[in-house]
Amino acid sequence: MDTQQIAQHILDIATKKKVDFCEVAVFKNEFLLKRLRRGQVDQPPAEESWGVDMAIVKGKRRKSITFDNPLLAERMIEKSLEYLKFLPEHEITLPRQVFEKAQCVANSFDEETALLEDSRLLEVVLQLNSALEAKGLILSGKITAGRGEIYYMNSIGSAQSCVYTLVGSGFFSFDLKDASISAYANTGGSSFESLDLERVSQELISKCELQRQLPKGDIFEKLREGNDLRMDVILEPYFLEPIFDWLGFFGFNGLMVERGESFISKKIGQELLGKNIDISDNPLDSRLQGIAVPFDFEGMPRSQVMLAQKGRIMNALYDSELARRLGKESTGNALPPSQRAEGAAPFNLVVEGGKSSLEEMIDSCQQPTLWITKLHYLGMKHFQTATMTGIAQHGVFLIEKGKVSQCMENVRFEEIIPEALKRVEMMGPSRLVFDPMSAGMPSGTVVPAMKIKDFRFVGSTKRTM
Amino acid sequence: MNLLYSCAIVNTMEPQWQTFLEESLWHAKKKGAEYADCRLLADRIEEHLKVENGAISALNSSQSAGFGVRVLVNGSWGFFASPLLEKEKISYVVERAIKSAQANSILQKEKVTLAARAEQWQTGYIAVYQTPMEIDPFSVSLDQKIVLLASADEAMRQVSEKIFWRACEYSAIRTRKLFASSEGVRTDQTIVETGAAAQAHAIKEASGDTQRRSYPDSHLYFMQGGHELVQKLDLAHHAAVIAKEAAELLDAPYAPAGRRGIIVLPSQLNLHGHETAHGLEADRVLGTEWTLAGGSFLTPLLPEIGKFIFGSEKITLMADSVTPTGVGTYGYDDEGTPAQKIPLVENGIWKGLLTSRETVPQLNKAIGYEYFRHSSGAMRGESYGSWPVIRMVNIILKPGKKDFEELKNSVADGTMMFGTNKSWSIDDVRRHFSFGSEIAWEKVNGKWEVRKNAKYYGDNLHFWRNCQEVCNEKSFFLQGVGSCGKADPLQTMHTGHGSSPAYFTDIQVGSVG
Numbered sequence: 004m005d006t007q008q009i010a011q012h013i014l015d016i017a018t019k020k021k022v023d024f025c026e027v028a029v030f031k032n033e034f035l036l037k038r039l040r041r042g043q044v045d046q047p048p049a050e051e052s053w054g055v056d057m058a059i060v061k062g063k064r065r066k067s068i069t070f071d072n073p074l075l076a077e078r079m080i081e082k083s084l085e086y087l088k089f090l091p092e093h094e095i096t097l098p099r100q101v102f103e104k105a106q107c108v109a110n111s112f113d114e115e116t117a118l119l120e121d122s123r124l125l126e127v128v129l130q131l132n133s134a135l136e137a138k139g140l141i142l143s144g145k146i147t148a149g150r151g152e153i154y155y156m157n158s159i160g161s162a163q164s165c166v167y168t169l170v171g172s173g174f175f176s177f178d179l180k181d182a183s184i185s186a187y188a189n190t191g192g193s194s195f196e197s198l199d200l201e202r203v204s205q206e207l208i209s210k211c212e213l214q215r216q217l218p219k220g221d222i223f224e225k226l227r228e229g230n231d232l233r234m235d236v237i238l239e240p241y242f243l244e245p246i247f248d249w250l251g252f253f254g255f256n257g258l259m260v261e262r263g264e265s266f267i268s269k270k271i272g273q274e275l276l277g278k279n280i281d282i283s284d285n286p287l288d289s290r291l292q293g294i295a296v297p298f299d300f301e302g303m304p305r306s307q308v309m310l311a312q313k314g315r316i317m318n319a320l321y322d323s324e325l326a327r328r329l330g331k332e333s334t335g336n337a338l339p340p341s342q343r344a345e346g347a348a349p350f351n352l353v354v355e356g357g358k359s360s361l362e363e364m365i366d367s368c369q370q371p372t373l374w375i376t377k378l379h380y381l382g383m384k385h386f387q388t389a390t391m392t393g394i395a396q397h398g399v400f401l402i403e404k405g406k407v408s409q410c411m412e413n414v415r416f417e418e419i420i421p422e423a424l425k426r427v428e429m430m431g432p433s434r435l436v437f438d439p440m441s442a443g444m445p446s447g448t449v450v451p452a453m454k455i456k457d458f459r460f461v462g463s464t465k466r467t468m
Numbered sequence: 469m470n471l472l473y474s475c476a477i478v479n480t481m482e483p484q485w486q487t488f489l490e491e492s493l494w495h496a497k498k499k500g501a502e503y504a505d506c507r508l509l510a511d512r513i514e515e516h517l518k519v520e521n522g523a524i525s526a527l528n529s530s531q532s533a534g535f536g537v538r539v540l541v542n543g544s545w546g547f548f549a550s551p552l553l554e555k556e557k558i559s560y561v562v563e564r565a566i567k568s569a570q571a572n573s574i575l576q577k578e579k580v581t582l583a584a585r586a587e588q589w590q591t592g593y594i595a596v597y598q599t600p601m602e603i604d605p606f607s608v609s610l611d612q613k614i615v616l617l618a619s620a621d622e623a624m625r626q627v628s629e630k631i632f633w634r635a636c637e638y639s640a641i642r643t644r645k646l647f648a649s650s651e652g653v654r655t656d657q658t659i660v661e662t663g664a665a666a667q668a669h670a671i672k673e674a675s676g677d678t679q680r681r682s683y684p685d686s687h688l689y690f691m692q693g694g695h696e697l698v699q700k701l702d703l704a705h706h707a708a709v710i711a712k713e714a715a716e717l718l719d720a721p722y723a724p725a726g727r728r729g730i731i732v733l734p735s736q737l738n739l740h741g742h743e744t745a746h747g748l749e750a751d752r753v754l755g756t757e758w759t760l761a762g763g764s765f766l767t768p769l770l771p772e773i774g775k776f777i778f779g780s781e782k783i784t785l786m787a788d789s790v791t792p793t794g795v796g797t798y799g800y801d802d803e804g805t806p807a808q809k810i811p812l813v814e815n816g817i818w819k820g821l822l823t824s825r826e827t828v829p830q831l832n833k834a835i836g837y838e839y840f841r842h843s844s845g846a847m848r849g850e851s852y853g854s855w856p857v858i859r860m861v862n863i864i865l866k867p868g869k870k871d872f873e874e875l876k877n878s879v880a881d882g883t884m885m886f887g888t889n890k891s892w893s894i895d896d897v898r899r900h901f902s903f904g905s906e907i908a909w910e911k912v913n914g915k916w917e918v919r920k921n922a923k924y925y926g927d928n929l930h931f932w933r934n935c936q937e938v939c940n941e942k943s944f945f946l947q948g949v950g951s952c953g954k955a956d957p958l959q960t961m962h963t964g965h966g967s968s969p970a971y972f973t974d975i976q977v978g979s980v981g
Contacts, residue, residue: 037572038855038956040756044572048957049564050536050549050853069530071551083529089610093523121571128575145759145956175758182755182767228926228976229725262633263671263678344518344526379762382893384904385921385981387678392902394895396762415893415900415925417980440760440958464900465927468769468776 006031006154009073014156016077017059020084024097025158027057028300028339032151034442037124042132042142058340063092067341096327098301101160105304108286110293113194116168117150123195124148134204135176140211144174149442161302167445168193173438176207186210187377187397191437193293210398214410221412223463233457235372237364240450242378244436247450249381250420251349254389255310257321258346261329266389266421267316276314276424284308284349292435294447295351301337308334320347356451357430364429364454365402372402392417413464429454479594481656485510489648492537495562501539505649507802508535509852512643519617519636534852537562541569543579549853583828586842589652597657597799601694605640605662608695613638620666620707627711633669653804661795663690664698666707670714679717681710681906685735686888688950690962691793713907716918723908723922723979728884730924730975734945735888736905738965742949744928745863747898748812750827759956762896770834778818779932782868785813787822789845789861794964795948796861805845822846822858850959857955862964868938872969875939884977885909899928921979931972939968
């Protein structure tokens, strides 16, 4: 059976059981992943999987159900109906709108990638291995390929579907003799053709070579914790992507906004970011390279939602239930039925960039500036101000008078992100950053590199024992 | 409760599952596997209930089943999994795993070897582990669970009008997993985990400032056992306490900044121990985890294991998969190694790592001699489709001798005390950390005064080496963290953590917001 048949079958069962409303999202996917260590495959997870995420409503009672074997449907619904009787009643608004079929995401499926051949993934690894070994470097990281289908259907007649393929990667290079010399790069999209291996190879090699050539330093060498530092920074898209993802989920999630826990709570319409900052949630942006779902999990077709325009906060994100409770309109950002208590979230953040190349940003640095590759372990220190912390990794360089002068120890930042986004001086072109944590849903973020004034640092990794 | 009662030489495995497992191994052997194992998830059911501001905001049931086959061919790993537990699927899944291994062998420079098992497996023996419990959480009516959560919700509502958002949750999970390997190991384990929690959020209308408090912990809280563990939490009583604290925090001064002595309570120290113990996982030390979690500062120190000073002599960290009620407790790990208790750090000296069968020979090579003999039994996969990786079991900071009240009285004015965890971040080799807590106290003129938005941060070795005291077992708190992320694709695992309050000196503190 395909996803549509499964969804219809489940809806039929629910209808027979006389529920007032039923909605069902069926996910089917298969993936291969090669996890690499020292140029060889250390772990090769791979599976075919199904997932059903559904909700039933009877009277003023709602229950969600999730399972991974479609054959369990009838049993799960029957059991849930027994449960439903014991629930206290509360106000539920059933969707009334039947949505039109969503516009397909361009280039979301590639026949050749859908074959999911081990050999295709290993060819990429061999190619990178060979380039890195020639430079005395070793390759670690991962490459994955997947194909999938998502079908959403509800009992009032909305139905949406999409098929997708994806190829994602996250590669690391390490010096053969000194593991503290390392670099990171990722590339991906909906097909093997999307992989930009030339860029990845160049980034992995050039950053390690820079670290080999340059003296090593630590900006906190003579400072103890408690002595914060503010420095200009050039942050690559790998560093900024998780920051914007968190800003999207915790900052623009309508639930967090209405609870007063977001940096935009009671501030929609205000200019909270720099005038050069435009952020939207947009599945149709071509830079996503097909990594998007064109509808939300209430079946509403998704289109561009402006979150911030010229620094001004334009919208928070809502599903229909949140919107009803708060007197707003749904923005088409409903999560799957079992996750609705978490609010509404962006699926495809697009942060507009500029035209500056990395080299131009480096050339422009008159003050000592840190150029940072990647961010590790983001933490939200304070939700209402969107104060975040995290640590730099896989390539931190000091730029002095327009030249890269030292490679630096990994540094920890702690920064009020909206404030930092008022100090963005230059931006590179925005591009897809795609190192997916699973093949379950195609979701990516488009981000530029940014040069930001006076970023705040609070410490660094110590290597002394 | 005695764990011994939960392991038995009684064959509880249904014949159809036995045949399924044997057939998987037979196919794997026939197709050339040097080693094979099959993990069969016979059934995993979950129930989650959430009450927010007096209304049920989530009631979800979920069910999962499937199988995964792992094979070694030409010294390379292969794996494939499916949710379809049908006999016709076996040969397809095995074939895919074998093909994967054959393809991967093109890149294999060092062939995978597995450390010997510690014991000889008796032919025909099926080891059974079942969670000991008094009240099966799935036999407790929904009514009772709703009343439990609604009482806690109401207790919070009554405390203060400043509490604008109340959330109470109840979760139960039962997992039955079966395992068979080509070395003859056969296990049948049923694990039940139950959890509940309450959270109060307070707001100061004038400034918009919000503060939150959680009980028993701010992370998804689980213990291994039945509904009796939830009853012992006394949720409604503690819900009222945290609601009062959340309201008080709104008017509390910010935490001070500077170098201080600090007492870290278990609801924060357990997470600090968790983040530290990631650096004691062999796969991170060997470099497999860079794709998600990072490495470990211990990598270049491997030859110094057994001698390296990790913490003060007060620090003994145990990896323990046998302690009752811990969510890191089981009979056997996901490659058939028995549960055990090993020291990671003993009286301050780094002694051990969380290991698997594959990592033992790799570690010994890096150390230069046979330091490790057998796996520590730490391999777990989130589900049948997950590649099993090294996971924390129950990480226990061994209690010391001092009474908590005595410690609080004996420390100097200016000492800070950190409660329930609120934010966390640590660098990729587990050295530079930053933790924030929901609540903190400062000792002023001999009294403990509440402080808000507190954080402490710095170097992790400095932290553990400056531990002056660990309190005794009277204030020991074992908890389960339900959301530890690792591996690729991301797997979420429950890990157990236990500690008593401990006192550290010369730590940087501050505040945020």
